[in-house]
Amino acid sequence: MKNTFGQSLSVTLFGESHGEAVGAVIDGIAPGIPVDEKEIEKQLSRRRPSSALDTARVENDEFSILSGVFEGKTTGTPLCIVIKNENTRSGDYAYGTARPSHADYAASRKYHGYEDYRGGGHFSGRITAALVAAGGILLPALERKGIIIGTHISQCGNEKDRDFDNVLSDIITLKNADFPVLDGNAKQRITDEILKAKNSLDSVGGATQTAVYGLPAGVGEPWFDSVESVLSHALFGIGAVKGVEFGLGFGFAAANGSRVNDALRVDKGRIFTETNNNGGINGGITNGMPVIFRCAVKPTPSIAKEQKTVDFIKNENTTITVGGRHDPAIIRRICPVIDSVAAIAVCDLLAQRFGTDYLAGEEPLCSSV
Amino acid sequence: MKNTFGQSLSVTLFGESHGEAVGAVIDGIAPGIPVDEKEIEKQLSRRRPSSALDTARVENDEFSILSGVFEGKTTGTPLCIVIKNENTRSGDYAYGTARPSHADYAASRKYHGYEDYRGGGHFSGRITAALVAAGGILLPALERKGIIIGTHISQCGNEKDRDFDNVLSDIITLKNADFPVLDGNAKQRITDEILKAKNSLDSVGGATQTAVYGLPAGVGEPWFDSVESVLSHALFGIGAVKGVEFGLGFGFAAANGSRVNDALRVDKGRIFTETNNNGGINGGITNGMPVIFRCAVKPTPSIAKEQKTVDFIKNENTTITVGGRHDPAIIRRICPVIDSVAAIAVCDLLAQRFGTDYLAGEEPLCSSV
Amino acid sequence: MKNTFGQSLSVTLFGESHGEAVGAVIDGIAPGIPVDEKEIEKQLSRRRPSSALDTARVENDEFSILSGVFEGKTTGTPLCIVIKNENTRSGDYAYGTARPSHADYAASRKYHGYEDYRGGGHFSGRITAALVAAGGILLPALERKGIIIGTHISQCGNEKDRDFDNVLSDIITLKNADFPVLDGNAKQRITDEILKAKNSLDSVGGATQTAVYGLPAGVGEPWFDSVESVLSHALFGIGAVKGVEFGLGFGFAAANGSRVNDALRVDKGRIFTETNNNGGINGGITNGMPVIFRCAVKPTPSIAKEQKTVDFIKNENTTITVGGRHDPAIIRRICPVIDSVAAIAVCDLLAQRFGTDYLAGEEPLCSSV
Amino acid sequence: MKNTFGQSLSVTLFGESHGEAVGAVIDGIAPGIPVDEKEIEKQLSRRRPSSALDTARVENDEFSILSGVFEGKTTGTPLCIVIKNENTRSGDYAYGTARPSHADYAASRKYHGYEDYRGGGHFSGRITAALVAAGGILLPALERKGIIIGTHISQCGNEKDRDFDNVLSDIITLKNADFPVLDGNAKQRITDEILKAKNSLDSVGGATQTAVYGLPAGVGEPWFDSVESVLSHALFGIGAVKGVEFGLGFGFAAANGSRVNDALRVDKGRIFTETNNNGGINGGITNGMPVIFRCAVKPTPSIAKEQKTVDFIKNENTTITVGGRHDPAIIRRICPVIDSVAAIAVCDLLAQRFGTDYLAGEEPLCSSV
DSSP states (O other), rough: TTTTTTTTSEEEEEOOTSSEEEEEEHHHHHHHOOOOOHHHHHHHHHSOOTTTTSSSOOOOEEEOSSSSSEEEEEESSSEEEEEEOSSSOOOOOOOOOOOOTHHHHHHHHHTTTOOOOOGGGGGGGGHHHHHHHHHHHHHHHHHHHHHHOOOOOOEEEEEEOOOOOHHHHHHHHHHTTOOSSSTHHHHHHHHHHHHHHTTTTBBEEEEEEEEEEETTTTTOSGGGHHHHHHHHHHHSSSEEEEEEEETTGGGGGBBBHHSSSOOOOETTTTTSSSSOOOTTTEETEEOSOOOOEEEEOOOOOOSSSSEEEEETTEEEEEEEEEESSOSSSTTTTTTHHHHHHHHHHHHHHHHHHOOOTTTTTSOSSSOOO | OOTTEEOOOOOOEEEEEESSSEEEEEEEETTOOOOHHHHHHHHHHHHOOOOOTTSSSOOOEEEESSSETTEEEEEEEEEEEEEEEOSGGGGGGSSSSSOTTTTTHHHHHHTTOOOOOGGGGGGSSGGGGHHHHHHHHHHHHHTTTTOEEEEEEEEEETTEEOOSSSSSHHHHHHOOOOOOOTTTTHHHHHHHHHHHHHHHTBOOOOEEEEEEEETTTSOOOOOOOOOHHHHHHHHSSSSEEEEEETTTTGGGGBBBBHHHHOOOOEEEEEEEEESTTTTTTTTTTEEEOOOEEEEOOOOOOOOOSSEEETTTTTEEEEEEESOOOOOOTTTTTTHHHHHHHHHHHHHHHHHHHHOOTOSSSSSSSSSOO | TTHHHHHHHEEEEEEEEEEEEEEEEEEOOOOOOOOHHHHHHHHHHHHHSSSSSSOOOOOOEEEESSEETTTTEESSOOEEEEOOOOOOOOOOOOOOOOBTTTTTTHHHHHHHHSSSOGGGGEEEEGGHHHHHHHHHHHHHHHTTTTOEEEEEEEEEETOOOOOSSSHHHHHHHHHSSOOOOHHHHHHHHHHHOOOOOOHOOOOBBBEEEEEEEEOOTTTOGGGGGOHHHHHHHHHSTTTTTTEETTGGGGGGGOOOOHHHHOEEEEETTEEEEEEOOTTTTTTEEEOOEEEEEEEEEOSSSSSEEEEEEEEEEEEEEEEEEOSSSSHHHOOTTHHHHHHHHHHHHHHHHHHHOTEEEEEEESSSSOOOO | TTTTOOSSSEEEEEEEEEESEEEEEEEHHHHHHBBBBHHHHHHHHHHHHOOOOOTOOOOOOEEEEEEEEEETTEOOSSEEEEEOOOOGGGGGGOSBBBBBSSSSSHHHHHTTTTOOHHHHHGGGGGHHHHHHHHHHHHHHHHHHHHOEEEEEEEEEEEOOOOOOOOOHHHHHHTTTOOSSSSSHHHHHHHHHHHHHHHHHHBBBEEEEEEEEEEEOTTTTOOOOOHHHHHHHHHTTTSSEEEEETTTGHHHHHHHHOHHHOOOEEEETTEEEEEOOTTTTETTEEOOOSOOOEEEEOOOSSSOOSEEEEEETTEEEEEEEOOOSSOOOOOOOTTTHHHHHHHHHHHHHHHHHEEEEHOOSSSOOOOOOO
């Protein structure tokens, strides 16, 4: 449903880059979940521009919770969180000259010129701040139930990080990292890659890898509400994401079944698979192993180099040199966004499976590997 | 909603591999669409096992339309199509010993042992026959409106086909091909790859590439109903699909913006992009270029080699040699399934955008490139 | 979603009066629910024409379950049930002359002449057979959890039945009654009322009253998924239903708060209300008292008297004397339909509240009054 | 979906009576619709307490639009409107003693004590301010397309207003009335009825009647998305509404078909019905006549008389005399709420039928009677 995701837990997004505010309404959160503004602030700070690698537009992300929290806990009714916009420079934008690979032209065909085009309007990455704020509530709630989510930069340009190995300790590493990578050397290599793009007035793409640890087996549905369907639906909501793969993903294309089938074993009564090439999902349903997926992230389309484009009002060819303040890469800042989107989708899946009180208490939902 | 996909046009799947029938209810088809049983049969025959490359279980796919068609045309009310199961050998299956990388174990955690486990039950690829039957109605309907869809084997094992180039003529090539590839030499190479797997009692994975030509610009929604979200949601409903990418997809990870941004041009009043790295979608909305995506397809998990597994009833380690009749690769047979799933998702997007009568008449919906 | 109702448990209807079959796909039933064909047959027989009070078109309602049941129990995957049409006389109908108060004209504006008009097509009461078949599965499943549903004829023409009093014993009375009334004398009075209409070549309307006993408190949502919203949405799906009221309903209009507020009391630890004017629902959420509602049922529009109408093809005035075989009143036959629709809505509400396994086991879901 | 209504146009509600604000996110409004803050203010003022007939809690209803409007027009992306709470006196409320016929006890079973109980929290009529604000945008937008909606007090206690007669001029009368009745004498009679209740420390119920004029024929769906289903779903979201009937509604129960069937006629090429007992809907689909419905509204449960109740924390019997500031009747203030809810439902139905641009331009959508 357009800007609403989720059936049992749902998130509705609103806001434009240069409007008054961005925000989200989260409905269907179990009642009694602690809401700690410091946790929200912590997630928002992970997304915030913080160095020469990021845009010069810095927001304080001052937020307020308008509803749904009472005496520090969720009420179970809709929680509206609003984040003010500041530090906008609308003069940087004009209507009609499409920025290549941005939504400008496509949006004009849908909204007939009524769209708020300033700073990308509703299509701006700015709206992801609202997603991350939601994550600031849901991620700690999931952790109390033993479900822990982490995302690292898997690739950026030609540089790669290592894959998840010991999932739980890797996620804990990420929680304490100032730069979301697993391999100690990757930070420098990736930083250099981004600076290289920046110095060439260019941008660079990347890929992320995410693990969801602690999900019980038996969650999800066959066919159209497979865990893959639900997660990908939410993840492709992020404009920069152009690919999603689970487990081996496209690596399956060249593989033989005998090599990539995940052998099952039982040890001390617990069933697990020796490998996890299926990323914790079989037939659309969790098997108790960590859910593992990758997202492809396209390079920021805004670059300071001159590009060919059209003026879609005058219907004529022209060129553009995108001004404004932009990230040479969003691969670092997208990691907390993906964590949050994954948390939203996981909460919805759990609410479908276990009902309204899915997050109550602190014991694990079920045994999981 | 579980086994139902779509908001304005929806498809509800039912059936099990060894039950009486599989089928689908399609609701929200525009009224007055011709339904030609030969077209349905043609699509079903594209999916049917046909050679040494495929399973020995052959179905006639005898279908009947129970509702929603009157005097050869859709009525606009729900169309139920039922395909009988035949040629089942349930003796090939027993409950408790999980086939590795199949849904057996995950399903048992969700359905508590009540699932119909014979032949994979509701998780069987057999259910895709119902999707393909739906495609036999929707694909010709879309073609009448100038929207044409084609899927080819992009990769199988170590062999690759070339990518879409001249999209329209490539799709026409595929419509007339007995083996869904674009490069004339690819058929032999891929056939050999599959036979190699078969002869090793093994299976092999692959990837597909799909093009949707003729979609007008301005279809889809920002954020949670992006065209990517809607398509991937439907595509990941297919159990074997483990990755979906649009345009360059994971190829964006190593790319610079200056290289992969799609420059816009106008020619004789029509706006297009010189390249189509974004796969026809910006900000979740179509830009009038062909929508291009790839799916990763895992190797058939059923192989005749012995594998380690568990008996999840006895909770003990064991081994399995999967009997039954299986495909060494499903990459050929999945192409019409993906065409059909894409048609379903596209019809839903069009119905949302243009209303109930979205497929009426024969003129193109709007200008597109 | 058009012909699909429900979020966690959903029912998708299909079929036309004179087509091959009518049926339903039920998705989201908890796994392990016994499916007894005799119970389905029993519900269908309650709906079947059985006397001079009903239409002369008699169907055997031969049904088959195509999927979703294995070894006598629900699998948890979609259950498709199909009921063949027989005894159709399409010659009774012609296109263009609208039957007053039927859907003929409205449907022609929506479906542009492509609708199957024979016998009302998809708008026919015949489709309710599929709803009743669903009830044959869900009603016994709810009973095993202590939730029991009953509907009686509250009014027919100028004759009335008494209201529910001791709800549980009244429902049990209805389960064993051959004519759904609570007052022993009402059967004869209502029968006479219907025969009077029949003998005048006329039809007569009515109202039903339904009780759902045993629902735990705390089910439903504030605002748009109130129990009233969900139930009325489903009930108004039945074409003949033109009003739905809960508890006192329209009786509230003339009442003072002091008279109709439901005083709460506690006895032996159980909280209840002394009266139940709110019909078991406050703020959209169950309070543990029986849910009580009434439906207004319009007279069968088909009557053998001449009526003024239009031919909407020729766009000219004309008259019609509706032939075919029709019920002088459907008020008796609609009772099992309403039971079934209530069961569907209740199961959906329970699945939302308690998750996928909401109907497992046989203990009550929670304490209720 | 809980606090979200609508498929193609949707409204998501949030807020509590004594929280910071109440509000709504409206998604799927067609782009380019003028948004006039004076119209919003006008609707809000219709709902605002204004005399001795209403609560003494007066709000200024200061609102701000956070998103979705650009240069005075809708963008087509989500519109978030927030209305601040003021003038709250939380000291008036304490937790545990259930106010009879309020949601207090039911909510405690659902939210386990985490609900914001102050002033009824999320169950408060205060939230309807957000619905009315939405109406302030949608009602004028519909009027530009020739669709005009009006609601009057049909009954209050023992006093009645006359029914709609000449629908269009009656609605215009209501638009200009300071008290929503059609019969010139009804204002005084109803005012007296309310004051009588007030002076007895009591409250009184009522009923409303609404007309939607100008809807084209062919809108809505058979079965589960009937116009009745969609409207009643939305209307029963309002906590005080306990009954909804279309056209004759419960009046059908005592009627014969020959008397209440709506004869069709054609005049100057336009088809209409001589009577409108079906309230403009046949088989769930509009027939081009005005859509007419009534809502039953229960007396405000808050009364200053002592009532029997329970303390559901201590689980013991007690009494309550409801303090706070309350309306002796909400029947006047609910009229603009129902207008707004009807507008929301109608916009959703139109968007489903005609697509995203359903409200663009100013010509009527189609011919209607």
